[in-house]
Amino acid sequence: DTAVSQTPKYLVTQMGNDKSIKCEQNLGHDTMYWYKQDSKKFLKIMFSYNNKELIINETVPNRFSPKSPDKAHLNLHINSLELGDSAVYFCASKLRDGETQYFGPGTRLLVL
Amino acid sequence: QQQVKQSPQSLIVQKGGISIINCAYENTAFDYFPWYQQFPGKGPALLIAIRPDVSEKKEGRFTISFNKSAKQFSLHIMDSQPGDSATYFCAASTLGGSEKLVFGKGMKLTVNP
Numbered sequence: 001d002t003a004v005s006q007t008p009k010y011l012v013t014q015m016g017n018d019k020s021i022k023c024e025q026n027l028g029h030d031t032m033y034w035y036k037q038d039s040k041k042f043l044k045i046m047f048s049y050n051n052k053e054l055i056i057n058e059t060v061p062n063r064f065s066p067k068s069p070d071k072a073h074l075n076l077h078i079n080s081l082e083l084g085d086s087a088v089y090f091c092a093s094k095l096r097d098g099e100t101q102y103f104g105p106g107t108r109l110l111v112l
Numbered sequence: 113q114q115q116v117k118q119s120p121q122s123l124i125v126q127k128g129g130i131s132i133i134n135c136a137y138e139n140t141a142f143d144y145f146p147w148y149q150q151f152p153g154k155g156p157a158l159l160i161a162i163r164p165d166v167s168e169k170k171e172g173r174f175t176i177s178f179n180k181s182a183k184q185f186s187l188h189i190m191d192s193q194p195g196d197s198a199t200y201f202c203a204a205s206t207l208g209g210s211e212k213l214v215f216g217k218g219m220k221l222t223v224n225p
Binding site (some may be wrong): 004031033035041042043044045048056058065068090093094099100101102104105106 | 146148153154155156187207211214215216217218
């Protein structure tokens with residue numbers, strides 16, 4: 001009974017390619033996030049959606065485009081992948097009026 | 113500009129010892145301070161959290177101490193166990209605002225048996 005799931009778990013690709021990461025939560029939450037964890041394990045917010053509406057875009061390059069087809073899903077599409085995009089990407093979710101953000105298991109992206 | 117500063121970067125303790133992790137924040141609008149635990153290959157998981165209206169919160173072996181005037185908070189892990197070996201992140205957010213979590217840089221804890 002995975003609460004926040006992400007696919008794929010691992011993604012190895014060449015520079016310049018376009019790739020997508022999918023996130024789904026079955027917690028009934030209405031707010032979802034994307035965080036990036038770099039090689040030094042620093043976690044930083046990228047985007048936040050509430051009820052399919054973008055509410056945070058943390059100065060992320062526009063090669064990154066989030067899409068929320070419904071409140072339970074938040075996908076991340078990355079165009080023209082660069083070496084510096086190699087990182088672990090975490091999806092998280094919470095209730096709008098709640099406190100706790102629940103994180104997914106992460107997608108490990110390696111750009112060669 | 114790093115809004116949440118965490119120290120130390122790493123810590124090695126013996127089983128049964130006390131682990132202490134410190135964090136300091138700058139933004140006085142922060143009103144929610146969680147600690148997350150992350151094991152290798154896993155996502156961060158909430159360990160314990162505190163709001164600024166209390167100075168201490170204890171859950172089992174884990175205690176958060178909060179000093180609003182100093183803008184500091186810390187995590188104490190009592191009777192540390194090898195299973196506590198993980199990376200610990202402090203974070204802060206403004207509930208009702210953007211609610212994004214601003215994380216410290218993390219601390220790798222190793223508990224030796």
